[in-house]
Amino acid sequence: MYPVCETNRSGWLQVSPVHQIYWEESGSPTGKPVIFLHGGPGAGAPPVCRSFFNPEIYRIIIIDQRGCGRSTPYACVEDNTTWDLVADIEKVRDMLDIGRWLVFGGSWGSTLALAYAQTHPERVAGLILRGIFLCCQHEIDWLNEAGGASRIYPEQWQQYIAPIAVDKRNRLVRAYHELLFGDDEQQRLQAAKAWEDWESYLVQFEPEPVSNDAYGALAIARIENHYFMNLGWLEGGRAILANIAQIRDIPAVIVQGRYDMCTPMHSAWALYQAWPQADLRIVQGGHAATEGDVAAALVAATDRFASAYHW
Structure with missing residues (x-):
């Protein structure tokens, strides 16, 4: 992992009459834009989240989703659904004048990344997903x-x-x-x-x-x-696996810990079976993004996107 870089700028964006979400930007101001989507939902994004990206290459955007981290009001579930969060991501992209970006999400962040990509595929240059969670019963x-x-x-x-x-x-x-x-x-x-x-x-x-x-x-x-x-809010026609056609051509890396007890292998495998164009990397590890082989595979993925893809 890369050293945690300093934040270049940050602030709060009013996304609804109820909610303000925290956003920050670090790394290279002219670099390849990437957004980090944290897990939970409700976990927030600590500074270590910046360390998956080479700060000399990436323009790193991080947000705290509605109701958590530095966003306000704290622990609020009013007007707080998957589709509200998808809309918030678009508002951040528009505010920062970014055309397309790499989307990086783990655990619940993988769910949100997939939902966002299926809604706005034209805005997604690539996906890096960890610890797949499809929010099924x-x-x-x-x-x-x-x-x-x-x-x-x-x-x-x-x-x-x-x-x-x-x-x-x-x-x-x-x-x-x-x-x-x-x-x-x-x-x-x-x-x-x-x-x-x-x-x-x-x-x-x-x-x-x-x-x-x-x-x-x-x-x-x-x-x-x-x-x-x-x-x-991902049932029926809005289920992730029902909408794979929307993202089939987006380059993607899936990193899954073999011994993940929080989001077990089954969901990553089901996603890969529906989406064999994705690159599934199964590593000897658990759920935490910062853990050994999991972290190494995530950094390898961001380095690969930095050198192999242009957006």
């Missing part, structure tokens, strides 16, 4: 219902289900929704912390201690739960 069940990842990390699973009444544990996403959007602030914070802790264990290759910041967990817990309850 079986993926959400793997993450947040019994019988999936719970069988890999049973100790941590017990902590995840602890805030939920025993009679509601057969529908955990819905039960968490009641707590995360309820009137009891202490319950909201407790639920947010448990939700984020569980996901943190899955993101890491091996479970390690997690943050004690319950308020900081609110955005990812509330926004993820909101999106999962609505299947990302």
Whole structure:
């Protein structure tokens, strides 16, 4: 990975009557434009996200999606859908006067990158995707219902289900929704912390201690739960796999960790089967973008686009 470069400029863009999103630009002001789409939804984009790109070649654009990171209002799910985020990306592109750009997204960011590319293929010079998540029910069940990842990390699973009444544990996403959007602030914070802790264990290759910041967990817990309850607004004719024809000719690299417990191989393989023109790179790793072979494959992909493609 490249050293984290300094930000050249940054600001907030009013994208709706409710939301302002944070944006920043770093790297070469005249370089090849690339936008980084973070995961979650609701995780925000820390400075390390700049380090996947050679700052002498790339004009690096990073945003915090609605309701998270430095965007305001914090943890807000009003007017916050996949299609609102797709529209926001276009508003940022237009504001920065960029014709076409490379789109880089991991985990939920891969979902958003695909949805954006299928909506605006003429604006996408290429795609680099990691940890494929298609926002399907079986993926959400793997993450947040019994019988999936719970069988890999049973100790941590017990902590995840602890805030939920025993009679509601057969529908955990819905039960968490009641707590995360309820009137009891202490319950909201407790639920947010448990939700984020569980996901943190899955993101890491091996479970390690997690943050004690319950308020900081609110955005990812509330926004993820909101999106999962609505299947990302990606059902039927708007499903990612139903719209592959829109992006079939866009150059793409898919990086997938073989041992990813958060977004398992199945979804990356399903995407590749529908889209064999993409370059699927399976590496010996888990979910985290900054982890060993995963990071190396992502940087190799950005270096390849820098030298092999022009836009």
